[in-house]
Amino acid sequence: MRGTGVRGRVLAVLALSATLFAGLTGCAGEPPLPTPAPVTPSPGSTEVPDPEINLAGTATENQPYFDQANIATVQAGGRDGRSFIDGLVAAGYSKELMEVTPDRTSINAQADNYQFSVRLNGTCLIGQYGVAGYASFAGPVLADGRCLVGTTRPIDW
Numbered sequence: 001m002r003g004t005g006v007r008g009r010v011l012a013v014l015a016l017s018a019t020l021f022a023g024l025t026g027c028a029g030e031p032p033l034p035t036p037a038p039v040t041p042s043p044g045s046t047e048v049p050d051p052e053i054n055l056a057g058t059a060t061e062n063q064p065y066f067d068q069a070n071i072a073t074v075q076a077g078g079r080d081g082r083s084f085i086d087g088l089v090a091a092g093y094s095k096e097l098m099e100v101t102p103d104r105t106s107i108n109a110q111a112d113n114y115q116f117s118v119r120l121n122g123t124c125l126i127g128q129y130g131v132a133g134y135a136s137f138a139g140p141v142l143a144d145g146r147c148l149v150g151t152t153r154p155i156d157w
Helices: 002-028 059-075 081-090
Strands: 098-100 114-120 125-129 133-140
Touching: 002 125, 059 081, 059 114, 059 125, 059 133, 081 098
Parallel strands: none
Antiparallel strands: 098 114, 114 125, 125 133
């Protein structure tokens, strides 16, 4: 008697599994959900203009121009803090509002990453360059009035 109860439960589980499997196999042949079509520009639209510097604006407003200047520095072979600072000066930012962390280690090897920034109307444009390439961020000025945390080097050139 006891074996029959277990056997009955096993058969019920198998029957239920077969029913579920049959129901799922019916779903396997259905087509995938449609994907949205790519958005195409409307007739008469123009390309996005190149970013421009806006010294009266915020870091967020200037980030596309900041990025453009820094990417140009990378493409020109700039691989140190001075190259980025010089590139940003050439792009129109004031050197007096910039900070840069050391790009050399204590044993004079190339630092893995270093940061540079421009303070702009209570906000900060912060760039980073190193082993992972270039990245940027727009954020607020720190409580001490600076943009970068930690040790920075003098911009005395």
